[in-house]
Amino acid sequence: MDYREARILIVDDNEELCLLIETILRREGYKSLRAALSCEEARERLGRERADLIILDVNFPGEDGFTFYQDVCRREEIPVIFLSARDQDEDRLTGLGLGADDYLTKPFLSRELILRCAAVLRRTYRGREKEEEIYQVGSRVVNLSAGTVGIPEGEGMRTVPLPNKEFQLLKLFLENRGRILTLDYLAESVWGENYYGYENTLMVHIRKLREKLEENPGKPQWLITMKGLGYRLNK
Amino acid sequence: MKILMKIYFKYFAMSLAVALLFLAVELGITFQLGQHWGEVERFPVGGSQAVGEIAESIKLDEDGQVCNGAETAEAIRATGAEWAMLLSGEGEVVWEENLPDGFARRYFAGEIAAFSRWYLEDYPVIVWKLGERLFVAGYPEGSFMRYNSLMRISEFHYYAKTFFLCLGGAALLALVLILLMGFLYYRKMRALIQAIIGLSRGEDVALSRGESFGEVAGYINETSRKLKEQQEMLKKRDESRTEWISGVSHDIRTPLAIVMGNAELIEEREGVDAQARKAAGMIKEQSLRIRSLIEDLNLTSKLAYHMQPLRLREVSLAALVRQAAAACVNQLGSGEERYPIEISLTEEFQKKRLQADGHLLLRALENVIGNAVRHNPQGCRIQIRGFLEEGRCRIAVSDSGRGIPPEVAACVNENGESTRHIMGLRLVCQIVQAHGGWVRITLPSEVLLAL
Numbered sequence: 001m002d003y004r005e006a007r008i009l010i011v012d013d014n015e016e017l018c019l020l021i022e023t024i025l026r027r028e029g030y031k032s033l034r035a036a037l038s039c040e041e042a043r044e045r046l047g048r049e050r051a052d053l054i055i056l057d058v059n060f061p062g063e064d065g066f067t068f069y070q071d072v073c074r075r076e077e078i079p080v081i082f083l084s085a086r087d088q089d090e091d092r093l094t095g096l097g098l099g100a101d102d103y104l105t106k107p108f109l110s111r112e113l114i115l116r117c118a119a120v121l122r123r124t125y126r127g128r129e130k131e132e133e134i135y136q137v138g139s140r141v142v143n144l145s146a147g148t149v150g151i152p153e154g155e156g157m158r159t160v161p162l163p164n165k166e167f168q169l170l171k172l173f174l175e176n177r178g179r180i181l182t183l184d185y186l187a188e189s190v191w192g193e194n195y196y197g198y199e200n201t202l203m204v205h206i207r208k209l210r211e212k213l214e215e216n217p218g219k220p221q222w223l224i225t226m227k228g229l230g231y232r233l234n235k
Numbered sequence: 236m237k238i239l240m241k242i243y244f245k246y247f248a249m250s251l252a253v254a255l256l257f258l259a260v261e262l263g264i265t266f267q268l269g270q271h272w273g274e275v276e277r278f279p280v281g282g283s284q285a286v287g288e289i290a291e292s293i294k295l296d297e298d299g300q301v302c303n304g305a306e307t308a309e310a311i312r313a314t315g316a317e318w319a320m321l322l323s324g325e326g327e328v329v330w331e332e333n334l335p336d337g338f339a340r341r342y343f344a345g346e347i348a349a350f351s352r353w354y355l356e357d358y359p360v361i362v363w364k365l366g367e368r369l370f371v372a373g374y375p376e377g378s379f380m381r382y383n384s385l386m387r388i389s390e391f392h393y394y395a396k397t398f399f400l401c402l403g404g405a406a407l408l409a410l411v412l413i414l415l416m417g418f419l420y421y422r423k424m425r426a427l428i429q430a431i432i433g434l435s436r437g438e439d440v441a442l443s444r445g446e447s448f449g450e451v452a453g454y455i456n457e458t459s460r461k462l463k464e465q466q467e468m469l470k471k472r473d474e475s476r477t478e479w480i481s482g483v484s485h486d487i488r489t490p491l492a493i494v495m496g497n498a499e500l501i502e503e504r505e506g507v508d509a510q511a512r513k514a515a516g517m518i519k520e521q522s523l524r525i526r527s528l529i530e531d532l533n534l535t536s537k538l539a540y541h542m543q544p545l546r547l548r549e550v551s552l553a554a555l556v557r558q559a560a561a562a563c564v565n566q567l568g569s570g571e572e573r574y575p576i577e578i579s580l581t582e583e584f585q586k587k588r589l590q591a592d593g594h595l596l597l598r599a600l601e602n603v604i605g606n607a608v609r610h611n612p613q614g615c616r617i618q619i620r621g622f623l624e625e626g627r628c629r630i631a632v633s634d635s636g637r638g639i640p641p642e643v644a645a646c647v648n649e650n651g652e653s654t655r656h657i658m659g660l661r662l663v664c665q666i667v668q669a670h671g672g673w674v675r676i677t678l679p680s681e682v683l684l685a686l
Contacts, residue, residue: 109495229564
């Protein structure tokens with residue numbers, strides 16, 4: 001499935017905001033965009049045509065977004081991103097606790113909304129489409145679906161399998177490309193909460209990853225060390 | 236109830252002190268009287284001993300007549316005597332001096348026995364035995380008192396013993412009474428003290444008014460009621476203030492989203508001239524700043540009115556420091572080279588774990604590091620140090636930029652409620668204080684967090 005073909009329903013009582021979100025997503029290539037100014041209108045629309053993703057506000061004059069989600073979206077298994085001005089932890093936890101796919105607070109950066117929409121669509125429909133996740137890191141080709149790194153060799157490509165920990169680490173780096181991931185975050189993601197003492201092991205895995213990703217692992221260009229902080233996979 | 240025991244012991248000590256003071260005063264008076272008794276002029280002058288000495292100095296001739304009558308008379312008058320006489324063994328007056336008219340010149344044994352113990356014709360007398368003779372000195376009526384008493388030795392012992400026993404018993408009774416009265420007041424006071432302690436803790440107090448402190452209990456109950464009313468009013472006011480801030484920030488968010496989103500669209504739209512693009516970029520940046528301020532305002536009002544729950548769990552401050560620094564670098568994007576961050580964390584600091592709200596502490600650290608970036612647009616070197624001091628964690632964030640204004644440092648260091656533009660730092664202080672720590676600023680530009 002091309003995510004840009006996804007039917008997205010924007011439900012917010014502010015017409016201008018609906019229009020803005022439509023513009024942002026349309027510019028990103030999404031074609032099928034609909035807006036509803038209330039939960040009642042959204043219910044009506046969903047009765048007529050199915051949506052692949054709903055961007056849903058929480059506060060409405062009548063029925064609120066949480067109730068609508070429980071009543072309609074969960075039953076019909078439509079992925080939902082709550083987009084609300086309610087920024088309290090309790091609201092966030094309520095939304096995510098109900099089973100929503102994401103919770104974004106207003107005001108938001110358009111890039112953030114686009115990335116979150118793409119992430120939810122990818123997560124939801126990836127299994128159905130069996131699309132391969134392939135990334136380019138310099139001259140290397142990373143196939144996360146296969147768990148391999150392709151290294152150019154002569155005319156062809158030598159495929160090197162990624163051991164489990166290296167795979168987990170590389171997946172994190174690719175999902176957060178261009179961002180610094182701290183030592184603690186990496187270690188906790190791979191070894192769980194009791195990660196203390198794994199820092200040296202982490203360094204060993206990073207070194208091995210560099211051997212696969214870098215032309216010259218001694219002078220890394222892609223997977224670089226941020227002294228005292230962690231590592232970053234450059235874009 | 237330590238305070239009550241203190242009061243009780245103070246009361247006991249004071250009562251005991253008063254009792255001992257009275258005893259000391261009594262003893263002092265007795266001592267003074269004794270001294271006075273020893274020092275006052277005796278009457279007869281020189282006492283009975285002087286009369287005895289005069290009597291012993293009487294010289295008698297062979298016929299038993301007094302030879303030195305004049306000297307004796309003069310000497311006895313000097314003692315204050317009004318008259319004097321010498322009786323022979325048969326009771327006859329053999330010498331006399333100024334003996335009043337009507338006085339017998341012969342006394343029988345019964346008369347002698349009577350006046351030697353009491354009075355002779357209302358004259359108090361002092362007698363002195365001279366061999367078989369008796370020297371009698373008479374003093375003016377009412378000049379001194381004669382009193383003789385007879386008592387069995389066993390009775391004397393009994394009275395003496397009883398006196399001292401009664402004295403000891405009275406002292407013991409006084410002690411018991413002091414203790415008992417103290418205890419009774421202790422019991423009554425306990426309820427009052429408990430109520431006052433309850434008031435200080437903000438608890439509701441309702442004392443029974445039937446006790447002897449009924450009036451005081453009434454005042455305490457009234458105070459409790461008024462305090463409760465005030466607390467409820469304050470709580471209501473704080474809640475409405477927080478709700479108002481929360482409501483305003485909520486209402487601002489949607490229009491701000493539209494402003495920010497449209498600014499982004501203009502900034503990224505192709506064909507827009509550079510000036511408009513720059514202006515749109517500025518609108519976006521300032522909108523982000525407003526978003527951050529709204530978040531700070533919300534949190535600071537909740538922390539100020541104790542409406543922000545702390546979600547405590549074991550956290551590593553070292554991990555939070557790295558996370559905050561990484562978030563700062565990630566936000567800087569291409570500008571990261573202008574703000575090199577140097578982190579030095581000691582081994583002990585890295586091992587240290589705290590029970591804390593990691594989310595809030597991260598927010599505080601992000602604010603401090605973010606301040607260094609925001610207030611130094613020309614760029615600066617940021618240094619973050621983590622170490623332990625006296626067993627507590629210290630995080631020092633400094634930069635090579637233009638420094639922190641002294642008035643801001645003074646405001647933070649004195650925990651002032653400044654309304655100037657230091658909401659971010661105020662929030663940092665509130666978060667750290669909510670964790671039992673403190674924040675200090677050492678000039679020119681180091682913010683020290685103690686947790």
